Amino acid sequence: MKQQDRATQTKESILKAAEHLFAVQGYEATSVSMICDAAGVSKGAFYHHFETKQSIFLELMQRWLKGLDEQLVLIDESTEDVKEGLLSMGEIIGQVLDVGGPQLPIFLEFWSRAIRDPEVWDATVEPFQRYRDFFAALIQRGIDEGSLRDLAPHNTARVLIALAVGMLVQGLLDTGGEDWQDITQEALELLLHGIAAR
Amino acid sequence: MKQQDRATQTKESILKAAEHLFAVQGYEATSVSMICDAAGVSKGAFYHHFETKQSIFLELMQRWLKGLDEQLVLIDESTEDVKEGLLSMGEIIGQVLDVGGPQLPIFLEFWSRAIRDPEVWDATVEPFQRYRDFFAALIQRGIDEGSLRDLAPHNTARVLIALAVGMLVQGLLDTGGEDWQDITQEALELLLHGIAAR
DNA sequence: ACAATCATACCGACCGGTCGGTATGATATA
DNA sequence: TATATCATACCGACCGGTCGGTATGATTGT
Numbered sequence: 001m002k003q004q005d006r007a008t009q010t011k012e013s014i015l016k017a018a019e020h021l022f023a024v025q026g027y028e029a030t031s032v033s034m035i036c037d038a039a040g041v042s043k044g045a046f047y048h049h050f051e052t053k054q055s056i057f058l059e060l061m062q063r064w065l066k067g068l069d070e071q072l073v074l075i076d077e078s079t080e081d082v083k084e085g086l087l088s089m090g091e092i093i094g095q096v097l098d099v100g101g102p103q104l105p106i107f108l109e110f111w112s113r114a115i116r117d118p119e120v121w122d123a124t125v126e127p128f129q130r131y132r133d134f135f136a137a138l139i140q141r142g143i144d145e146g147s148l149r150d151l152a153p154h155n156t157a158r159v160l161i162a163l164a165v166g167m168l169v170q171g172l173l174d175t176g177g178e179d180w181q182d183i184t185q186e187a188l189e190l191l192l193h194g195i196a197a198r
Numbered sequence: 199m200k201q202q203d204r205a206t207q208t209k210e211s212i213l214k215a216a217e218h219l220f221a222v223q224g225y226e227a228t229s230v231s232m233i234c235d236a237a238g239v240s241k242g243a244f245y246h247h248f249e250t251k252q253s254i255f256l257e258l259m260q261r262w263l264k265g266l267d268e269q270l271v272l273i274d275e276s277t278e279d280v281k282e283g284l285l286s287m288g289e290i291i292g293q294v295l296d297v298g299g300p301q302l303p304i305f306l307e308f309w310s311r312a313i314r315d316p317e318v319w320d321a322t323v324e325p326f327q328r329y330r331d332f333f334a335a336l337i338q339r340g341i342d343e344g345s346l347r348d349l350a351p352h353n354t355a356r357v358l359i360a361l362a363v364g365m366l367v368q369g370l371l372d373t374g375g376e377d378w379q380d381i382t383q384e385a386l387e388l389l390l391h392g393i394a395a396r
Numbered sequence: 397a398c399a400a401t402c403a404t405a406c407c408g409a410c411c412g413g414t415c416g417g418t419a420t421g422a423t424a425t426a
Numbered sequence: 427t428a429t430a431t432c433a434t435a436c437c438g439a440c441c442g443g444t445c446g447g448t449a450t451g452a453t454t455g456t
Contacts, residue, residue, distance in 0.1 A: 003421045007435060026310060028226055032412060042437045043413085049435090053412065108310035112224060114371060115303050125371045151384075158376075159385040162364025169363050170356060173312060173323045178356075186349075187357040194388030204455095205401065230446060240403045241447085247401095251446065 011049045013039045018056050023102040027057060027109050057110070058123045064100065065127045071095070072134055082142035083192055086135070086160070090188050093164055094181025097171050104172055132157045139195075149197050156195065163187055209247045211237045216254050221300040225255060225307050255308070256321045262298065263325045269293070270332055280340035281390055284333070284358070288386050291362055292379025295369050302370055330355045337393075347395050354393065361385055 017039035021030040032053050036043050050056045071092060079085035097104070107124070114121040136157035142148030163184070171180040215237035219228040230251050234244050248254045269290060277283035295302070305322070312319040334355040340346030361382070369378040 044437050105313050112306035155381050166360025166364030183353050190392030193392030243402050
């Protein structure tokens with residue numbers, strides 16, 4: 001096999017092992033050695049491909065958010081009706097809880113880190129502000145076309161994000177088998193009642 | 199001075215130092231030795247009063263939640279109108295962000311722990327389910343007296359909690375000087391528009 | 397004397413990260 | 427094509443340091 005192929009394969013197996021261990025045990029509780037063992041790779045290999053332990057998380061986060069970004073763009077393009085676009089956020093949350101469920105706990109860990117570490121903040125929080133701006137723009141569109149009340153778009157977007165984040169956190173911590181996608185959908189409809197033009 | 203008085207004083211100074219350090223640096227980043235240094239106390243004293251490092255956090259959490267409980271009871275008693283009672287949640291969030299602001303980041307840290315550690319879960323998450331039940335009861339009251347639409351009270355309560363949690367998280371992570379109490383108040387009014395009987 | 401309260405010294409595990417060295421594929425030269 | 431040279435990928439022992447926790451003795455009020 002070519003040298004480069006082998007290299008990327010190694011790096012990929014490290015990333016995969018790290019992703020799994022982070023999800024199951026959390027970030028702090030996972031040591032670099034454990035990642036190496038799980039990946040069947042030496043510590044030297046690890047530090048050949050990654051500068052620090054934190055850098056591997058940041059790379060994982062980047063990939064993860066990229067997927068979210070694409071979903072948002074998809075919604076943006078396929079959305080004619082503004083209200084419908086806002087409602088579709090419920091689907092996203094359901095998908096996020098389904099697909100990325102096991103890895104979501106790391107977010108809590110890194111949100112708390114983001115408060116003190118600017119590098120972590122850039123990688124984990126800043127993207128969410130982009131999402132907020134996205135929704136704010138969508139809301140502005142709704143106001144312009146007269147389907148939404150004339151509310152401050154940014155604040156309203158904050159409310160939407162708050163709803164999403166709060167639902168995610170509850171979904172993580174509540175052990176019961178609630179269907180959070182349904183609940184979120186319901187909540188969005190309630191909110192829309194308040195936001196929609198009369 | 200009496201021996202017991204001195205003992206409680208020591209314990210209190212340990213708690214105070216821990217609370218401060220946890221707030222500033224986070225839980226994991228704060229070592230037992232640091233707490234002892236800050237409290238002007240030896241490690242022996244620490245482990246005389248607390249079984250483990252985690253136990254000191256649990257005690258702090260208990261006290262903290264007790265304060266929240268009292269506020270809720272206060273609202274419950276002084277509330278004649280259901281809608282008004284729900285709106286007052288906005289004030290609570292504002293107060294929480296004001297008073298307990300510096301210590302809130304620890305919540306993120308322990309929510310992520312709560313997912314794996316049942317003891318932490320009991321101390322940090324279970325209380326919030328009581329709050330949810332509280333709001334569910336309030337909503338039920340509103341439905342009974344006809345001021346609210348006939349929606350599933352538990353799910354609606356979840357939405358309220360989600361809003362609160364989401365606002366708190368954003369308040370922690372957004373560096374800008376937004377007035378989250380105002381925004382929350384606005385959000386609650388929007389939601390009430392959707393919930394209120396027509 | 398005796399128990400509660402605290403100080404000191406210390407333990408063993410583990411952590412993120414480094415470093416000297418090697419194995420192996422890529423590349424240039426003849 | 428054969429060989430010398432070099433760069434990349436990887437190994438695994440090891441380091442300084444920190445951590446939560448313990449064992450034991452001194453002090454002090456009762």
